[in-house]
Amino acid sequence: MTTRWLTAEEQRAWRAYVAASLLLEDTLDRQLQQEAGMPHLYYSILANLSEAPGRSLRMTDLAESLKITRSRLTYAVARLEKDGLVRREECRRDKRGSVAVLTDGGMSVLERTAPGHVETVRASLFDRLTPEQVGQLEEICTRIAQGLQGDDGASGPEDLPWRRRSSRPCS
Structure with missing residues (x-):
């Protein structure tokens, strides 16, 4: 099989994407550590x-929604549980499963932290783009996500996991 090497333009785009995504994640982690004492993953939970x-x-x-392993989620939820922000309950319909529940304390932390997080996202990403570029960013990211999920693009953006919630409640 012959390797399809990246063109110079693709290589520049790839490196720009990697640099931007790593810097953005680092910026979000720093802000959330300072304001809430937690990494971005915990805030996302x-x-x-x-x-x-x-x-x-x-x-x-x-775990599926966050694109992380169940063991990584279990570790993170245990930490959030220790801090009183989340609790785990048995799934009533499936005794093998468990449910993560946001506590009132967790909701308070989220409400206190969300404004600073949103401001960081806005300043780091959206304030640097034109409205047209914001639309292009969504379109590009949606297309990539659909391809990585094995979707041929036939479904609309509303069918993507970050646009919908689970339809399998346990109660």
Whole structure:
């Protein structure tokens, strides 16, 4: 098989993407560590739970939504549980499964931290783009995500995981 090497233009685009994504993640982590004492992943867990019906999600669905392993999620939820921000409950319909639930304390931390997080996202990303570029960014990222998920692009953006919530509640 012959390797299809990146063209000079593709190489520049790839390196720019890698640099930007690493710098953005580092910036978000720093801001959240300073304001909430937690990494971006932990904030994302709280945010996902806050948007779910009953502020709860099956652990497997939460791991899938965040694109992390169940063991990594288990470790993170254990830390959040220790801090009183999340609690775990048995899934009523599936005794093998468990549910992560955002506590009132977790919601308070999220509400206190969200404004600074949003300001960091805005200053780091969206304030640097034109409205047209924001649309292009969504289109490009959606196309990449659909391809990586094995989707031929036939489904609309509303069918992507970050645009919908789990339909498998446990209660």
